[in-house]
Amino acid sequence: MRILQTDFSFRHLLGSLAFMVAMTASLAHADTREIATAYGPVSINGTPERVVTLYEGALDAAIATGVKPVGAVITRGGTGVAEYIQEKAGNVEIVGAPGEINIEAVVGQNPDLILASSRLTEEQYALLSRIAPTIVPDFPTLSPETWKKETRLFSLALGREEAGTNIIDTVEERTLEVAALVEKHLGDTSTNTAVIRWMPQGPVVMSEDLFSSGLLAATGFEVNAADIVKEGRPHSHPLSQENLGMIDHPWIFLATLNADGDEALAAARKSHAFQRLQANRNDRIITVNGQLWSSASGPLAALQILDDIADAMKSRSSATQ
Amino acid sequence: MKSTPYYWPAWILLGLVGLTSLLFGAGTLELRQAFAVLAGQGTEEARFIVLELRLPRLAIGLVTGLALGVAGALLQTLTRNPLAEPGLLGVSAGSAFAVSLAILAGASTATLTTLVSQAGALAGCGLVILATRIQGVGQDPVRLVLAGATLSALLMSLTSLIMLIDQRAADEIRFWITGSIAGKNWEQLTTTLPTLVISGFIVIAVAKPLASLALGERVARGLGHRPGLVQLGVVIAVALLTGSATALAGPLMFVGLVVPFVARALGGADIRKTLWLCLPLGPAMIIAADTLSRLLVAPSEMPLGVITALLGAPVLLVIIRTRRIPTL
Incomplete structure (x- = not known):
């Protein structure tokens, strides 16, 4: 009886181990997501930890979904990120202006994900995508609905789709x-x-x-x-x-x-x-x-x-x- | 003045240009309405547009044109170089740099710029005079302009540097640096008036000695003038005039080149005749350019500095292309 019991719990243990392994594998698989960008599909694995945002909308979306980027660009007419987001962005490293990205500074941040604006040129994309997966939205720059689409896209890339949906609902x-x-x-x-x-x-x-x-x-x-x-x-x-x-x-x-x-x-x-x-x-x-x-x-x-x-x-x- | 050819036609030209500037603008105001205002009638809006938007621009154009035309003529006679122009030689750039520094330090374009701008112009003038003392440069008109262009480029890049350091200042500087007399009002004009009066007196005092100085320092000495003092007077007058004009309208290129060039072509090389003709011709050029700047891209406006450069650059080419540049 005792032996049986032990046997049962041992099998149980084996079974749950197998289950966990399978789960982890499937999770890892589900966590590799394919993201449609202006320069073709980009696949991202896991939850990015070191995110550089080259666009104010991306910085905003990242912080709104709970990610604190390690690098960002300055706002128009400023020397740092925009005042409204300064506190939340903390001491994020400045890696250039929207039109003048300092590629070396981006490399210096050793990012595992780069979020850019739809205005990013192909030449810049070619450089940046060698540093880390680079997400360039493919939505019209000037349209009232664009920020929602971008927020969804960025939050998907960040592995925080739900947080993205929630914050859009809040707005x-x-x-x-x-x-x-x-x-x-x-x-x-x-x-x-x-x-x-x-x-x-x-x-x-x-x-x-x-x-x-x-x-x-x-x-x-x-x-x-x-x-x-x-x-x-x-x-x-x-x-x-x-x-x-x-x-x-x-x-x-x-x-x-x-x-x-x-x-x-x-x-x-x-x-x-x-x-x-x-x-x-x-x-x-x-x-x-x-x-x-x-x-x-x-x-x-x-x-x-x-x-x-x-x-x-x-x-x-x-x-x- | 009586013996100056084309003297009265030049004033008539200025009158016509001034009238045109009151009648035409970037707005939709009908010509008939603008005429009505000039006749002392017209709707409230028409009166506002003509009397409060266009008239101050006319007045400021008058003052800046006068200042730049006279400053150009003086500088050219002093350096004996038909290409010596406050804009080309870096006097305007010096003044622009000084104003940019002031904006960086927290001043606003609306306040305090006249003195700063004049100080910058004076420094720019000093550098020009230094350049003429360099062996070879002073004798060769084109080399002097090259030296001036180098100085201008240096000062402009320093100005750009300021704009890079402070993005907030950049916005104000960028507007100001392209040159414009839009959106200015009477108060800004009155702040420059005292120095303009002073420089007017200096010009009256130095015109005659400067004419004899053109014949050579020895001749001038023989006639009882003191060349050093005259030169100093001219430099101060040029700095005050260019500084005032730059404070009002931003650094405008080529006005000080084109206006004396035309004046000499009409009235001969005597500085006194040139100066008399510059009085109506300088304002006529600025006011005409300003009127064009309103009409070309209505309902917006073009920067005045772009138009004066477009009008002036060909004249520079013509002067350089003529086989031998006459030394003055």
Whole structure:
């Protein structure tokens, strides 16, 4: 009886060992994933540990799904990663600017996965893909839905597909909340708006297809860039001050690269043409961070932009009534 | 002034160019509306566009054109070189570098730039004068320009370096460095006026001695002038004028080359006649270029510096291609 029992437990042990081996093998197999990129399928094994992101949207998606990249590129108009994500990114190593990647710095990080932007050229891809599997998204650069597709792609590459889906759901829920807030505060009044940057000679108007414009549209704003942004460009040339009437919308989101939005607004207000804008006269100019609003993308950036829109509604609602 | 040929036609040209600049812009304002404003009527918007957007540009164009034309004529006579131009010789680049440094240090393009810009121009002028003292360079117009181009390139690359160090400053510098008189208002103009008046007096004082200096230092001494003092006066005037113009409009190339070139072609080599003609011709060139800059890519605008370079580069080629460059 005792012997039988021992025999049974021994067999049991063997059986579970075999089962575990089989499971591990199948897991390893399931963990090798084939990812469709702009430069063909890339297969990735296991969970990457040392990730270098060469695109702000990739840095954002990685951090949003719980991965802390070891290398990243600077944001537009900055010397490091964008302010909104600085804290979460910690002391990530800077490996260049979006257009000027320092390949040696990338090599120095010894990455096992590189996440790039859809703008990465074939020459750069040829170099980078020799360092580590390189994921280049194949989605249109300027489209409001692109960040979701990219986040799914990057999270799949990172082995964190579920976290990717979750964070997109979170953003979508928050979008609905903010849309309700916009509806509540603006009601039937006009929601025409444009995202601009103010240059001394005139405003630069951001594309309606830009990431931040897409979020504004999703929360109920009517983003109107007056047809002056050329197809495929993120923003217009500086518009002549004589043509400010083209963007004289009830709401203006003023993106600024200066640290202090109020300072930038004060500088813009020195211009007599700016003073005439109805949004300025009605205190409907919302100053926002240019790094976040005109350079960043990804789920965390989306949440921050949605917060900005919600704050604007709360702070300006008293002015509305 | 009476004996200067084409003197009054040049002023009439400036008048026409100025009128055109008030009537045409990047906007959709109808010509009829613009005329109405000039007649003292017009809608509120038309009045705003003509009187508050176009008129200050006209005034700033007037001042920068005057300053650059006169500075070019003075510098050319002083160095006896028809190619000596604040833009080509690195005076503007010196001033641009100084302004970039100031922006890096935290200044804004709207404030404080006039003095900084003039200091930079003065340093640039000093380097030009040093270059003319180098054996061989001073005598050969093209070599002086080459030395100036080298200096310009050096200063411009230092400016680029600043832009690389500080991306935030880069945005402001990049706008400013291409040259533009859009979006400026009266206050910016008034900050440069005192120094312009001072340099005006200096020019009046040195014009006659400078003309005799053109005949040789010995002749000038014989006529009772002090060459050293005259040269110093000219350098200061050039620095003040170029510095003011650069503070207002950014480093504009070729204006100081084209304007005196045309003035000499019309009025002869005497510096006094050249200066009289530069007064209307300099503004006429800038204002015409600015009007073009609004019309070419409407509803946006082109940087003014691009247009002046497009107009000026062929003139430089013409001067160099003429078999023998006349020394002044």
